Amino acid sequence: xxxxxxxxxxxxxxxxxxxxxxxxxxxxxxxxxxxxxxxxxxxxxxxxxxxxxxxxxxxxxxxxxxxxxxxxxxxxxxxxxxxxxxxxxxxxxxxxxxxxxxxxxxxxxxxxxxxxxxxxxxxxx
Amino acid sequence: xxxxxxxxxxxxxxxxxxxxxxxxxxxxxxxxxxxxxxxxxxxxxxxxxxxxxxxxxxxxxxxxxxxxxxxxxxxxxxxxxxxxxxxxxxxxxxxxxxxxxxxxxxxxxxxxxxxxxxxxxxxxxxxxxxxxxxxxxxxxxxxxxxxxxxxxxxxxxxxxxxxxxxxxxxxxxxxx
Numbered sequence: 001x002x003x004x005x006x007x008x009x010x011x012x013x014x015x016x017x018x019x020x021x022x023x024x025x026x027x028x029x030x031x032x033x034x035x036x037x038x039x040x041x042x043x044x045x046x047x048x049x050x051x052x053x054x055x056x057x058x059x060x061x062x063x064x065x066x067x068x069x070x071x072x073x074x075x076x077x078x079x080x081x082x083x084x085x086x087x088x089x090x091x092x093x094x095x096x097x098x099x100x101x102x103x104x105x106x107x108x109x110x111x112x113x114x115x116x117x118x119x120x121x122x123x124x125x
Numbered sequence: 126x127x128x129x130x131x132x133x134x135x136x137x138x139x140x141x142x143x144x145x146x147x148x149x150x151x152x153x154x155x156x157x158x159x160x161x162x163x164x165x166x167x168x169x170x171x172x173x174x175x176x177x178x179x180x181x182x183x184x185x186x187x188x189x190x191x192x193x194x195x196x197x198x199x200x201x202x203x204x205x206x207x208x209x210x211x212x213x214x215x216x217x218x219x220x221x222x223x224x225x226x227x228x229x230x231x232x233x234x235x236x237x238x239x240x241x242x243x244x245x246x247x248x249x250x251x252x253x254x255x256x257x258x259x260x261x262x263x264x265x266x267x268x269x270x271x272x273x274x275x276x277x278x279x280x281x282x283x284x285x286x287x288x289x290x291x292x293x294x295x296x297x298x299x300x301x
Contacts, residue, residue: 007285026270044257
C-alpha cells in the first residue's frame with residue numbers, strides 16, 4: 001500500500017480508475033495513423049489558409065491580436081510566432097500526426113494537420 | 126444595514142481562503158505549461174478544503190474570487206483566458222454541488238477528480254464553441270482529461286491530508 005492511498009475512500013477507488021479508463025478509451029478512439037498531408041489554419045472556425053506539407057513555407061496570418069506566423073516543412077507544421085501573451089501554441093512545437101492541433105486562443109486561431117482522404121482499412125491484390 | 130458577527134466571520138474566512146487560493150494560482154501561473162489548460166491546479170486544494178469544512182456555497186465564493194482576482198493580477202481580466210478559467214470553474218462548481226451530496230464513501234479525492242474533469246469539460250466546450258470553433262479541439266481531450274485526473278488525484282490527496290491533520294493554517298479567522 002502506498003502511504004497516500006489511505007486517503008482514498010471506497011468510492012474514490014471506483015472514481016479514479018473509472019476516470020483513467022475513460023481517458024484511455026478516449027485516447028485509443030482519437031488516435032489516427034497515417035501521414036499528415038496538409039496544414040489548415042482557422043480563425044474563428046473559418047479556414048483562412050491551407051498549406052501542403054511537401055515543402056518548406058512560412059506565412060503570416062492575422063489573428064485577433066496581430067500577426068501569427070505559421071511554418072510548414074515536409075510532414076510537419078508549427079506556430080512559429082504568435083502575439084498571445086503566454087505563447088502556449090508556439091511552445092507546443094512541431095505537429096506531425098494527422099489530427100494534431102495547436103490552438104492560439106487569444107488570437108482565435110488554430111493550426112491543424114489533415115490527412116489526404118480516409119485511411120485504408122485493408123489493401124487487397 | 127448591519128452585518129451579524131457570524132456573517133462577518135464568514136466573509137473574513139472566505140476572503141482569507143480566497144487570498145491563499147490566489148497566491149497559489151499566481152505561483153502556478155509562473156510555471157511553464159506544455160499544453161494550454163494543463164496545470165497542477167494547486168488552488169483547488171483550497172477549494173476542496175472549503176467544500177469539506179464549510180460547504181458548497183463558501184467554496185463557490187472562494188472559487189469565483191480566485192478566478193476574478195487572479196485574472197486581474199495577471200492582466201487577463203476579460204481576455205480569453207479569463208473566460209476559459211471562469212467557464213471551467215463554473216462547470217466544476219456545478220459538478221462539485223452534486224459530488225458534495227454523494228455518500229461519505231466518496232471523499233476529497235473523488236471531489237478533486239470530478240471537479241478537475243468538469244473544469245476541462247467546461248473549458249473545451251467554451252473553446253470549441255466560441256474561441257476556436259473547430260471539432261479538432263477534441264484531439265486534445267484525452268491528454269487534458271488524463272492530466273485532469275492526475276491533478277485531481279494529487280489535489281484530492283493533499284486536501285484529505287490537510288483536513289486530517291486539522292492543524293493547517295488556512296482557517297485563521299475561523300479558529301481565532
